[in-house]
Every structure is written in C-alpha cells, then in structure tokens.
Amino acid sequence: MKPKERFLTALKCEIPDQVPIFDHLFSPNLQQAVLGYKSELYDGESIVKLADKLGVDSSWIPINGFCGTEEEVHTEGTEYTDEWGVKYKKNGWPIMAQMDTPIKDRSDWLNYKMPDANAPFRLKRITQAVNANEGETAVLCGFLGPFTMMSWYFMDLPNFSMAMFTDPDLVHEINEAYVKWVLELGKRAAKINGIDAIFISDDWGGTTAPLISPDHFTEFFIGPFGEMVQGLKSLGFPVIMHNDGRIWDMLDSLVDTGISAYNPVEKGAGMDLKKVKERYKGKLCLIGNVDNKITLVSGSVEDVIAETKECLEIGMPGGGYILSSDHSYHDDIPLENIYALIKTVKKYGKY
Numbered sequence: 001m002k003p004k005e006r007f008l009t010a011l012k013c014e015i016p017d018q019v020p021i022f023d024h025l026f027s028p029n030l031q032q033a034v035l036g037y038k039s040e041l042y043d044g045e046s047i048v049k050l051a052d053k054l055g056v057d058s059s060w061i062p063i064n065g066f067c068g069t070e071e072e073v074h075t076e077g078t079e080y081t082d083e084w085g086v087k088y089k090k091n092g093w094p095i096m097a098q099m100d101t102p103i104k105d106r107s108d109w110l111n112y113k114m115p116d117a118n119a120p121f122r123l124k125r126i127t128q129a130v131n132a133n134e135g136e137t138a139v140l141c142g143f144l145g146p147f148t149m150m151s152w153y154f155m156d157l158p159n160f161s162m163a164m165f166t167d168p169d170l171v172h173e174i175n176e177a178y179v180k181w182v183l184e185l186g187k188r189a190a191k192i193n194g195i196d197a198i199f200i201s202d203d204w205g206g207t208t209a210p211l212i213s214p215d216h217f218t219e220f221f222i223g224p225f226g227e228m229v230q231g232l233k234s235l236g237f238p239v240i241m242h243n244d245g246r247i248w249d250m251l252d253s254l255v256d257t258g259i260s261a262y263n264p265v266e267k268g269a270g271m272d273l274k275k276v277k278e279r280y281k282g283k284l285c286l287i288g289n290v291d292n293k294i295t296l297v298s299g300s301v302e303d304v305i306a307e308t309k310e311c312l313e314i315g316m317p318g319g320g321y322i323l324s325s326d327h328s329y330h331d332d333i334p335l336e337n338i339y340a341l342i343k344t345v346k347k348y349g350k351y
Contacts, residue, residue, distance in 0.1 A: 012320075109173070
C-alpha cells in the first residue's frame with residue numbers, strides 16, 4: 001500500500017498492510033538531519049518531504065492559529081500580533097509563546113472582528129504541501145478546536161473561566177462565530193484535491209484531570225465541537241481529534257460526535273491504550289501512545305523499541321490503529337530514538 005492508502009484504511013478501522021505511522025514533526029533538528037536545512041517556519045512543503053524521507057505515512061498541515069502567518073512573523077523585533085489579535089513572542093516553530101489575547105470581556109467582543117476566512121493566503125501552506133506530496137503521504141488539514149480557541153486565542157484561561165459564570169452567553173456567542181468560520185473555510189479546503197482528512201486539535205485535559213469540569217465541557221463545548229465535526233464530515237472528510245491529557249470523563253461524548261480517530265492517547269496522563277481499544281473496538285481508530293516525555297526523551301534505543309512493540313501488540317489486532325508518540329517529535333528527543341521507533345514499526349507492524 002502507498003502511505004495514504006495505508007493511513008486511510010486504518011482510519012476506517014480496517015486492516016492495512018502494516019501499521020501506519022503518524023506524528024507531529026515538531027523538530028527543526030530532525031528536519032536539519034534529514035533534509036539538510038531548517039525552515040524558518042513550519043513549512044508545508046518541507047513537512048511532506050520530511051515525512052516521506054522518514055517513512056512517516058502522514059503530514060499534519062495547520063491552516064489557522066498555531067504560529068500566525070508568515071507576514072506577521074517576519075515583522076521586526078521579538079514580538080508580533082497575529083490576525084486574531086494574539087500577541088506572541090518569537091521563539092521558534094511550530095508553536096510560539098502567547099503573551100496576550102484580545103478579548104477580556106463582552107465589550108472587547110463587541111469591538112472584535114473575526115479574521116477573513118476567505119483571505120487569499122489562508123490555504124497557502126496546505127496547497128504547497130499537496131503540490132509537493134510526491135511520496136503520497138496522507139495530508140491532514142489542521143484546525144484548532146473551540147475550547148483551545150476560547151482559552152488560548154480569543155480569551156485567556158482565567159478570563160474565560162470567569163466568563164463561564166459571569167457571562168455564559170458570551171462564551172456561546174464566540175463558539176458560534178468560530179464554528180461558522182471553520183465551516184466556511186472547510187468548504188474552501190474541500191475544493192483542494194489532495195487533502196485526506198481534517199485534524200482538529202483541542203486539548204481538554206491536564207496530566208491528572210480535565211482543565212475545566214466535565215459538566216462545563218458538556219454545557220459549552222461538546223455541542224460546538226460536534227457541529228464542527230458533522231459539518232466537516234458533510235464535506236467528505238474523516239475527522240481526527242487531537243486531545244491531550246486525561247479525558248476519560250468526556251471521551252464517550254467525544255466519540256458520539258462522530259470523530260473517526262482519537263490522538264494521542266496520552267500514556268503519561270493515564271490514557272490506557274488497551275482500555276480505550278476495548279471500549280471503542282471497530283468504532284474509533286486510535287493514534288498514539290508511545291511516551292514522548294520520558295521514554296523517547298531519556299530512554300535508550302532499547303527502551304524505545306520495547307515500548308513501541310508493546311503499543312503494537314495492543315493496538316494492532318483487528319486494525320484501526322496508527323502508531324505515534326503521545327504528542328510529537330520535538331527537539332528534546334534524540335534522533336536515534338525517533339529512528340528506532342520508525343524502524344520498529346516497519347519491522348514488527350506488518351499484518
């Protein structure tokens with residue numbers, strides 16, 4: 001199978017020729033080692049080339065949030081403000097440090113203008129990725145989810161947490177506007193031949209518990225997230241959700257929204273791959289579970305091989321499993337550990 005076919009087969013909870021590999025390729029050092037250069041920003045063309053050379057079956061290409069647009073980042077100085085009104089400190093890709101957000105209360109929202117979903121540059125990065133995709137990896141179009149946008153982009157977590165009690169309608173109004181924006185942009189993305197799935201990043205959990213109460217997730221975010229999923233699926237896309245942390249309390253509700261896959265099944269947050277696999281067998285593709293905070297960072301090559309084989313033994317049976325770290329390949333991970341993970345999947349992940 002070609003990488004794209006392999007990935008999409010597993011995404012449908014079917015059995016491919018071998019377990020596909022996914023990961024966020026967040027390591028400029030890895031790019032330098034494999035491609036011979038470091039791109040200044042997270043670059044769509046470079047990422048698909050890196051995935052192809054590494055033997056990773058998919059490429060995640062974001063089209064909003066994350067690190068702003070190239071025009072904004074190339075301003076002088078160490079700080080910039082992106083089109084959403086978020087103030088950043090320039091400290092490298094793909095995710096830069098946010099310093100301030102534009103909405104503190106209703107008065108800010110009344111004066112706020114959403115970015116233009118139809119701006120000419122909006123799909124530039126993913127179009128470049130599709131055009132450069134000679135290795136036929138699965139191209140995943142990355143959006144941010146409503147909770148992440150609310151608590152990191154429109155508002156910050158303290159102001160948003162207060163707004164749930166002091167002005168809950170404000171939270172609902174912002175969610176509604178953002179979902180509308182995503183679905184409008186999704187219609188444009190659907191016209192690009194070569195985008196294979198939508199990848200929604202929306203981290204709801206910390207290491208030990210959800211970031212807000214499960215009841216508040218139900219009240220404010222399950223509905224908008226479900227609307228986003230169903231709207232994007234109606235355009236012909238399978239939808240993958242990236243959701244860090246310990247999210248047992250909301251997982252049933254998230255699966256019920258119609259997502260095709262759940263990533264990263266974070267081992268360090270107590271998300272047990274075996275339990276999740278058993279609970280949603282045949283209904284949900286699982287992506288992840290190799291520990292990228294301990295095993296990949298400070299473990300030996302032998303440790304990485306052992307944990308990768310363990311994940312394969314649990315995730316492989318019956319299909320519906322894509323192996324990845326439980327977050328990303330980043331610069332704290334020794335390159336030999338990344339290579340060991342990939343080689344282990346290629347050797348032991350054949351059906």
